[in-house]
Amino acid sequence: MNEFELFIEGRKGTLSDWDLCVVSGKDREAFFQGQTTNDILSMPVNTFNLNSRVDRTGKIQFFFINIKTENELLLLFPSDVSDSAIAEFNKFIIMDEVELSKDERKVFYTISKDTQRAEFISGLLYGLPSSLSFSDKNSDLKELSSDEKLELKIKSGWPTWNVDVHAGDLINNTRLNDLAVSYTKGCFLGQETVAKVHNGRGASFYPSLLESKDVEKLNLGPFKINDRKGGEVITKSAHVAMVKLFREFRIENKSFDVNQDERSISFTFKNYSVGQSIESFSHELYLYAVSSFQNEKVEIAIAALEAVIELTPAFSDAYESLGVIYGRQEKFELGIELMDKLLATDETSVMAHTNKSLYLMRLGKIEEAEEEKGLATVKSFAQFGKVAKEKKIKEEQEKEKENQINQRESMFKQVLEIDKDDTIANFGMADVYFYRKEYEKAKEHLKRVVSVDDKYSTAYTLLGKTLEILGEIEEAKKVYVKGIEVASAKGELMPANEMQARLVKL
Known part of the structure; x- marks a missing residue:
């Protein structure tokens, strides 16, 4: 089962190896905004994300999960570091009205398309849209197995303390650089060093994804490429592995001969996505739905498109695609309902009226079908007007660009004469x-x-x-x-x- 099918089916679990801390006081958000790497102030209410703490040299002290509700700021620390993390923050609380205290509540998670409603604390966990709560609200779902969790963590690059992230690691060399650092929020402790590395050549060694049936032939530990240090296998499951890969070899779709323990195997590495969001996952899920439909896996496609709509209600292409599938199945009433939802999302859609006209005709509702056909025609003319306007703007932009090109040409020719x-x-x-x-x-x-x-x-x-x-x-x-x-x-x-x-x- 791939990650999309697992998400659609749904899983649940308990963050049993994490400790909960409650932060109180009127200065709590402002204090943590300057002490940690991610942006807390811009977090929407009832969401969670990854965050971390680095020292002045950009080296990791620990990472954690932020939880922001209407009235609370909560921190989830890996259990191994919770006491030292709280002590570290307490050292810097001088004038601020902030207090940290341990909380014994258990934190449950649900990985499912139904977790984005307002009453849930939503975010990405192991790379999938999820929710956190303080009670088990989904007793009907299966528990996420340890094998499923490992594979999800590897595929998304989700960090694990003392596996791929350790105290003293330069944060730029870990997935936290993409998942837990905001380079736009303003200053934080260690920000100058972290930004300097990020804006320079970047990490020397950085996590990459390896997906292959030959992963089982690799051992944890270092390997060579071209008779030099190539990287290190950090963690792996049956067919995927996370490797720390040297900068020179982090090239998509290029095969390298990996040498380890006197064996040589050809592998192609994959770069992790720079940043993850529910919107980006939703887009990937939509592409998976389209691919499933093309491969005649219609029920999977329908479930995936329904999940896309649940996650991102403004995703107009998902309404149209799902409506077309229902039309092909001759479920015309459902198809019309989807086209109405598409129009609520994108009132300029010509295809919504076109498809509605077709489905109403098949239902024998001739007058309504003709009305929708007329609306499609009107909106088509409006689209033509919009296209003509855009064409004129484009012509003006190209004219301006041609003037700039001529100026550059004159300048370059003068230099080349010298x-x-x-x-x-x-x-x-x-x-x-x-x-x-x-x-x-x-x-x-x-x-x-x-x-x-x-x-x-x-x-x-x-x-x-x-x-x-x-x-x-x-x-x-x-x-x-x-x-x-x-x-x-x-x-x-x-x-x-x-x-x-x-x-x-x-």
Whole structure:
């Protein structure tokens, strides 16, 4: 069972290895806003998220779960660190009206599509939309097994204390960097160091996901790639593993020979998503629904789309897709109901009226069908007007861009008259010619760039694209291979991943 099916079916459990702490006092939110890495002030009421505490050098002291309700701020600490964490915070409470106290209440969780209602404390747990409560409200659901929990934690990169996150780890080298750090909320203890690493080359070693039937052949511990330290297997289940991977090898869809214990196995690693949210999960669930429908798994598709609508009521595509499925099943009344909900979400939808007209016709309601057809026509004309307006705006924007391109071209030409090998000016001219679709001229300047500076990674990216358009596919492949090598060695993962994606496509 994959994570989407498990979410739809639902699971429950108890956070038995976590300790609850209640924070009281009028300054509680302001105090923790400056003492921890995530944003508490902007949290909606009745939600939870991950947070952490680092020292002045950006090294982790502990992490925890924030729970924010109407009247309380609650903290859930891994049991191993709860006493020391409370003591650490107490050292910094001087003038603030804040008090921390242990609470003996048990905390229950539910992983289910039905947990986003106002009475629940909602958030992401193990990468899935969930709710927390102080009583077992879902006795009919199955308990989340230890194997299911491990697989979910690995697939989402959810941290586990003293497994993939330890005291003294630089937070940039852990999944907490993506899941528990806000770089926009303002200052916190250690923020200067953490931001400096984040805005520089990033983590040297960072968690990546490995999904393969050969995971069982790996042992926990270090491994080599290309006869050098490649990374470390941190935790694994039957077919997935979390590995700390060196910067140079964190390239999507690129295979590497992993050497461990005198064995060599080819693996492709996957980068974890930068940030997780209920909205991003809902989008992935929608894509899973579409894929399930295409593979004739209709009931799974319906359940997934219903879950999407429950999670994100403004997701208009989900209403339309589910309504179309009901139409194909000749459940026209249900289809019409979904189209009405779509119109409540997006009153400009032409397809909602079109589908309603079709379903009403099949039900023999001719007059109502004609009325919906008329509304579809009216909204189609409105869409045409909108498209025409957007086209005019786009033409004005392109005209402005052409003026900017001309100015840049003049500047680059002046530089090249002085120094024909200037890499910035040559790359700039190549970019101008690429925009104008003068690809041979673009190629000429890009070849000069990489001949003068063979470490200019973005030049390889643009040169590869240019060669693709010119039909020089084999040469484009060679350029991408070289460019990936250059970019990954410099820690420039964005161009490296882009070139790898294009190379795979070729």
